Amino acid sequence: MKSALLGIAAGPSLLAMGDKAAEMESAMSSRPNIVLIYADDIGYGDLACYGATAVKTPNVDRLAKEGLKFTNAYATSATCTPSRYSMLTGQYAWRKEGTGILAGDAKMIIDTAKMTLSSMLKSAGYTTGVVGKWHLGLGKGKSELNWNGDIKPGPLEIGFDYSFLIPATGDRVPCVYVENHRVVNLDPNDPVTVSYQKPIPGVPTGQTNRNQLKMDWSYGHNNSVINGIGRIGYMSGGKSALWKDEDIADTLVNKTVSFLENNKTKPFFLYFATHDIHVPRVPNARFVGKTDMGSRGDAIVQFDWQVGQILDALDRLGLTQNTLVILSSDNGPVLDDGYKDQAVEKVGKHKPAGPLRGGKSSIFDAGTREPFVVRWPKRIRPGVSEALISQVDLMASLASLTGQKLAAEEAPDSLNMLEVLLGKDKTGRDHIIEHSQFGTLSIRVGDWKYIEPSDKSKFIWQTGIETGNNPQPQLYNLKDDPGERNNLADKHPDILNKLKPMLEKVKQANRTKE
Ligand code: NG6
Ligand code: CA
Numbered sequence: 001m002k003s004a005l006l007g008i009a010a011g012p013s014l015l016a017m018g019d020k021a022a023e024m025e026s027a028m029s030s031r032p033n034i035v036l037i038y039a040d041d042i043g044y045g046d047l048a049c050y051g052a053t054a055v056k057t058p059n060v061d062r063l064a065k066e067g068l069k070f071t072n073a074y075a076t077s078a079t080c081t082p083s084r085y086s087m088l089t090g091q092y093a094w095r096k097e098g099t100g101i102l103a104g105d106a107k108m109i110i111d112t113a114k115m116t117l118s119s120m121l122k123s124a125g126y127t128t129g130v131v132g133k134w135h136l137g138l139g140k141g142k143s144e145l146n147w148n149g150d151i152k153p154g155p156l157e158i159g160f161d162y163s164f165l166i167p168a169t170g171d172r173v174p175c176v177y178v179e180n181h182r183v184v185n186l187d188p189n190d191p192v193t194v195s196y197q198k199p200i201p202g203v204p205t206g207q208t209n210r211n212q213l214k215m216d217w218s219y220g221h222n223n224s225v226i227n228g229i230g231r232i233g234y235m236s237g238g239k240s241a242l243w244k245d246e247d248i249a250d251t252l253v254n255k256t257v258s259f260l261e262n263n264k265t266k267p268f269f270l271y272f273a274t275h276d277i278h279v280p281r282v283p284n285a286r287f288v289g290k291t292d293m294g295s296r297g298d299a300i301v302q303f304d305w306q307v308g309q310i311l312d313a314l315d316r317l318g319l320t321q322n323t324l325v326i327l328s329s330d331n332g333p334v335l336d337d338g339y340k341d342q343a344v345e346k347v348g349k350h351k352p353a354g355p356l357r358g359g360k361s362s363i364f365d366a367g368t369r370e371p372f373v374v375r376w377p378k379r380i381r382p383g384v385s386e387a388l389i390s391q392v393d394l395m396a397s398l399a400s401l402t403g404q405k406l407a408a409e410e411a412p413d414s415l416n417m418l419e420v421l422l423g424k425d426k427t428g429r430d431h432i433i434e435h436s437q438f439g440t441l442s443i444r445v446g447d448w449k450y451i452e453p454s455d456k457s458k459f460i461w462q463t464g465i466e467t468g469n470n471p472q473p474q475l476y477n478l479k480d481d482p483g484e485r486n487n488l489a490d491k492h493p494d495i496l497n498k499l500k501p502m503l504e505k506v507k508q509a510n511r512t513k514e
Contacts, residue, residue, distance in 0.1 A: 031402055032376055033323040034121070034269045035310060036394070038087075039303055040080065040133055040169075040278040043333025044369050045354025046300055054350040055291045055300045059308030060373070063327060067375025068383055068423045074390045075330055077435040078360060078367030080135050080169070083330040083391065084273075085109060088117045088136070088158075090395035090411020094435050095510070101437070103196045104168035104233050107141025112157045115410040117395050119159025121269040124402035129162040129259045130155045132252050132273030135169055138178070147174055147192040147238070150181040160271075164255040166248070170275050171338060173235035175226040175242050177251070185241045192238035199223070199234050206230025215280055219462045221338040229280050229339075245282035248275045249302050253309045260310075264317045272310065276303040279337040293350060294342040296335065324376040324401075324421075328391060332367045334360035334463050344464075357484045361437035361460055363451050363468035364484050368434045374421050385420070387428030388444070393417040412511030433506055440469055443503040447479035450499035475499070 044050060048057040049064035076086035081102050082093030089110060093099035099109055110116060118128045138154045139145035155163035165178045174194050177184040183192060199205055206213060206222030214228030222230045227245055243251070256272050276283075281295035283302040291297030307327065314320045333352030335343040337360070358364030372389070374380060396414035399406050401421075406414075419425035432444040442451040454469040468474075468484075475489040475496050489496050506512055 031124075031267055032378065033267055033319055034126070034398065035314070035323055035325045036269075036271045037307060037310065037325065037327040038084075038132075038271065038273040039327070039329035039371075040274060040276060041331060041334055041337070041360055042277055042300070042303065042329035042371065043352035043354070043359065043366060044356050044371060045351045046277075046333060047304075047371050049373070050371050051354050052350060054293055054348060055297050057300065057304040059304045059311060060327065060371075063307065063311065063325060063375050064373045066377065066382055067325070067373050068380050068385050068421075070372040070374075070385050070387065070389060072386055072388045072428070072432075073328065073370055073372030074388075074432050074434060075328070075368045075370050076390055076392050076433070077437075078331045078362055079437045080133075080330045081109070082435060083368075084136055086413070087391045087394055089114055090117070090392055090406075090414030092392065092413045092433065092435065094439065094441065095413075102135060102137050102168060104172035104174060105145055105194050105196050106137035106168075107139050107145075108137040108153050108157075110136055110158050112153050114158070115406065116158045117398065118155070118269065118271070120395060120399055120404050120406070120411075121402060122159040122161070124399075124404050126267045126269045126402070127263045128160045128269045128271075129263075130160045130271040130273065131164045131255045131259065132166060132271075133169060133275055133278070134165040134167055134273070138167055145194075147176070147183055147194060148186065148188065151178055151183070152181050154178070154181070156180060162259060164252070166243070166275055169278055170245065170248065171221055171232055171279050173224055173226065173231050173233035174238065175231065175235065176238050177241070177243055183238065183241050186238055187240045190237045190239050192241065193236045195234045200236045203234060203236045205234075215282070216340040217338055218336055218340050219338055221279075229282070245280060246284045249284060249306055253306050256310060257313045260313050260317060260319070264319060274303055274306055276300070276306070279339050279341065281339070281341050281343070292346065292348065294346040296341065296343040297346070297350070321377045324374065324380075326372075326374050326394070328372045329370045332356075332358065332360045332362065332370070334465060336463055338462070355482045357466065358468050359463070359465040361463070361465055361467060363434055363436035363438075363440040363442050363454075364466060365434070365449075365478065365482070367436055367468070380421070380423050383423060385423060385426060385428075387417075387420045387426050388430075388432050389417050389420050389428045390432055393429070397421055408511070415512065431502060431506070433503070436467060436469070438467055438469060440467070441503060441507065443499055443506065444478065445499055445502065447477050448495055448499060449476045449478055449484070450474070450496060450503060451476075452500075452503060473500070
C-alpha cells in the first residue's frame with residue numbers, strides 16, 4: 001500500500017523569513033498549542049457551516065470562517081469507542097479485539113505501553129489534558145474496578161497530565177465525574193457500586209419505575225434510574241457525586257477554561273470531548289427551545305456554546321494566534337438513540353447527515369464522514385479543503401508538527417497529513433477506510449468507494465438507520481452520487497477489481513505505513 005504522500009517537515013511559514021527574529025518566531029509558531037474539540041454523534045449536516053439551517057451555530061461557523069473547513073474528513077469508525085481508540089493510538093480499532101462500544105465498567109483498552117497522541121505530545125514538551133467523555137475503559141480489568149479508590153490505569157497512564165472525565169457516556173453508569181484518579185465529590189460513607197450484570201436491590205430501574213421518569217426510554221436505557229433518567233447499567237451510592245445532566249456542559253467548560261488559564265504560558269494539548277449531542281439530551285434551561293427541533297437541536301446549540309466559550313477563553317488569554325484548534329465528531333448522527341426525546345418527531349426538514357446516506361453505526365458515509373475544521377491563524381489560511389483525511393492521521397501529523405519521530409510500530413495506520421492540515425496539500429490520503437458497528441469495512445479511493453459484502457442486517461431496528469450491509473459488493477461514485485444510491489459494481493468491474501484487493505491489503509497488513 002502506498003503510504004504517506006507527504007514529507008515529514010512542517011511547511012514553510014507564512015511569515016517572511018530572513019532575520020533571526022523571524023526564524024525564532026517561526027520555530028516557536030511551529031509548536032502551537034493544540035485544542036482538539038471532539039463532539040459526540042454530530043453528523044455531517046448538523047452545523048450551519050455544513051449546510052444546516054434549522055439550527056444556528058455561530059461559534060463553530062466562526063471557527064470555520066477563520067480556519068480550514070474539510071468536506072472529506074472521516075472518523076475511522078461509525079461508533080464512539082473505536083473512533084476514539086483509533087484517534088488516540090493511530091491504529092485502526094478493527095485491528096484489535098474488544099474495541100467496540102464499551103460498558104461503563106470496562107477495563108481501559110489502550111495499552112499503557114503504547115505510544116498515544118497524548119504521550120507523544122507529552123514527550124514533545126506539551127502539558128496535556130483531557131476533559132469530557134472518555135469511553136475507552138478504566139482500570140486493569142483483572143479485578144472489578146473500585147470506584148471508591150484510585151481509578152487507574154486511565155488517561156494519566158497514557159500521557160495525560162490532567163483528566164476530568166465522564167467515564168463512559170451520559171447514558172451509562174456510573175453517572176459521576178472522575179478527576180485524575182478519583183470520583184469527584186464522593187462521600188466515603190456512601191460508596192459507589194456499579195454492575196452491568198444485575199440490578200442492585202433497592203435501586204429503582206427504568207422498568208420498575210417507568211411512570212416516574214423525567215424522560216422515558218424507547219429501548220434499552222431502562223436499568224438504574226439516575227436523576228430521573230434510566231441508564232444502561234446499574235449503580236448505587238455516590239449520591240453527592242452524581243452529575244446533574246443539565247449542568248454537564250457548564251462543568252466541562254469550566255474545567256476546560258481552568259486548564260487553559262493554568263497552562264497559558266507553556267505549550268499545551270487539550271482534548272475536549274463533549275457529551276453533546278449524545279443521549280440523554282438534557283441541555284441546560286438556557287438552551288431549551290432555542291430550536292424547533294427539541295432537545296437534539298438544542299443540544300447542538302449547547303455544543304456550539306461550548307465551542308464559543310473555548311474560543312473566547314483563547315482570545316482573552318491572548319492564545320488565539322498560536323493555537324491549533326481542531327474540531328470534529330466521533331461518528332455520524334442518530335435521532336432515536338434510546339430515549340423518547342422527540343428527536344424523530346421534531347427533526348422537520350433538517351438533514352443531520354446532509355446529503356449522505358445512513359447514520360451512526362453505518363458503513364454508508366453518514367456513519368463516518370464528519371465536520372472537520374482546523375484553525376491556526378498564524379499558519380493556516382482560511383478556506384475549504386476537499387482533501388481526504390482521517391482522524392487516525394492526527395497522531396503522525398501532530399508528531400511531524402512537533403518534531404517527534406514515531407517508530408514504525410507506533411501509530412501504524414496514521415499517515416502524516418500535516419501539509420493537508422496546513423492547507424498546502426489539497427489531495428490528502430490516497431485511500432480512506434471506513435468501519436461500521438457491524439465490522440463491515442469499506443475503502444474510498446478518490447471518489448470511488450467499495451463496500452465489502454456483508455450478510456448482517458440492513459437496518460438497525462432500534463434507530464431505524466440503514467447499516468449499508470449488503471450481501472453483494474457495492475461500488476459508489478461519491479462525487480456524482482454522495483447519497484450512495486447507484487451501486488455501480490456491475491457496471492464498473494474494472495474499478496471494483498482494483499479497490500477490492502486494496503482493501504484486502506490494508507486488512508492483511510499489520511499497518512498501513514510501509
Ligand atoms: C448503543 C446504545 C446507544 C448508544 C450507543 C453508544 C442501545 C440499544 N443502544 O449500544 O444508545 O449508547 O451504544 O453510542 O443500548 S456511542 O456514541 O458512545 O458509540
Ligand atoms: Ca458517539
